[in-house]
Amino acid sequence: MRTLANKVLFYAALASTGFGVVSCEQAGEALQDRKKRENEQEIEQYIDRNNLRGQVQKNELGLYYYITKSVPNGQQPKIGDQVQYHYVARRLDNLIVDSTDIAANKPLSFVYLDRPVNITAGLFLGITQLKEGEEAILLVPAYLDNGRIGTLLLPQYSPVRYDLKVVNVRTEDEQIEDYIKAKKLAVTQKQDNGLRVAVTQSRPDSVLITTGKTVNVKYTGKLLNDTQFDAGTINVVIGEGRVVKGWEEALQKLRAGEKATIVFPSALGYGTQGSGQTIGPYAPLAFDLEIMSVK
Incomplete structure (x- = not known):
């Protein structure tokens, strides 16, 4: 499994390759740097607006997360395990833009590797923080969610909130x-x-x-x-x-x-x-x- 330092370098590489256009908000500031700064400002404002200050944590990679349901004895995903999960994706104005089929209880699944495969990087990073049965709110800046395709409802450079649940972890x-x-x-x-x-x-x-x-x-x-x-x-x-x-x-x-x-x-x-x-x-x-x- 990658060390945390390797993961930081890996996602930094994702971020740098995810934005190829250069534009100046401040002198010499690249588009990805400006969007990163703006995303973090939006997320910090969202935290204050929703009284989440003191509950939301921020990890070394820049993912904001708040575990809303803890299962201390839950199974932790390991390399090679199958993980099933549900999520609801929202813009920071709380408009829902995507979700799994929660009503029919049809979670998505992927094989837990040391990199995101068949899952966006933001959701993957959230799952690395959780055990089986746990739930969390993720606040993900766009540069950490490469693999998410921009839409009219959720433009490419928008931060996103995921309400995430790890349904099960199976060896x-x-x-x-x-x-x-x-x-x-x-x-x-x-x-x-x-x-x-x-x-x-x-x-x-x-x-x-x-x-x-x-x-x-x-x-x-x-x-x-x-x-x-x-x-x-x-x-x-x-x-x-x-x-x-x-x-x-x-x-x-x-x-x-x-x-x-x-x-x-x-x-x-x-x-x-x-x-x-x-x-x-x-x-x-x-x-x-x-x-x-x-x-």
Whole structure:
């Protein structure tokens, strides 16, 4: 994980690349410097106007935040965890400009990395301050919210207030257990490395898959949100290492003619980098398998 100093440099780089036009409010003052100063003035005025002085904190990066609901024993997000969250975004005149689907309780989610991916920098910085179940008011200057696209309702250089709630924080193992429960899978084998095998059609008298065997497998691959990323039929020679480790290990628990659902963490799949556009970093995966033949 980045040190705080590295994070400061990282977000400073974001800020400097986010504003490319130069204009002068004061002699020699660049546009980003002027907007930063103006944003901070607006936020300080908002704090006074709403009697938040003494409650709002400001961190080293310039994020203003006020934890309105504290959960001391809540789970703290760590690298690789899935975080689900709700938010309401407002201008500083309190006009609501955006929100998650709170009424239907459909939070957004992202994988917690050491940088904001699929989330604005302002929301990401707020989540770094919170635990599962906690809520906060964030007051975010525009230079800390790169990734937010300017609109007529919320122009690019406007500060924004987020009312943020961290709904839950799930490790990969917890995500896998949630998936197994939701799909009502009867796990027949569980490995210490996180691999789960649920045999759905058993053939105890057929050929066991071992090293050197060629296996013809029909498969469907899914993320744990049921997004399908691949399907087809493939020949796998056990021991050649041409498929991910989760497959190699799971196939050796099965026999010809069997069907199974296998679920495994990213360490047995595509790791910290992911694969392509669909499989992100730290993504646990599920596969429905049918062993067509073993030779």
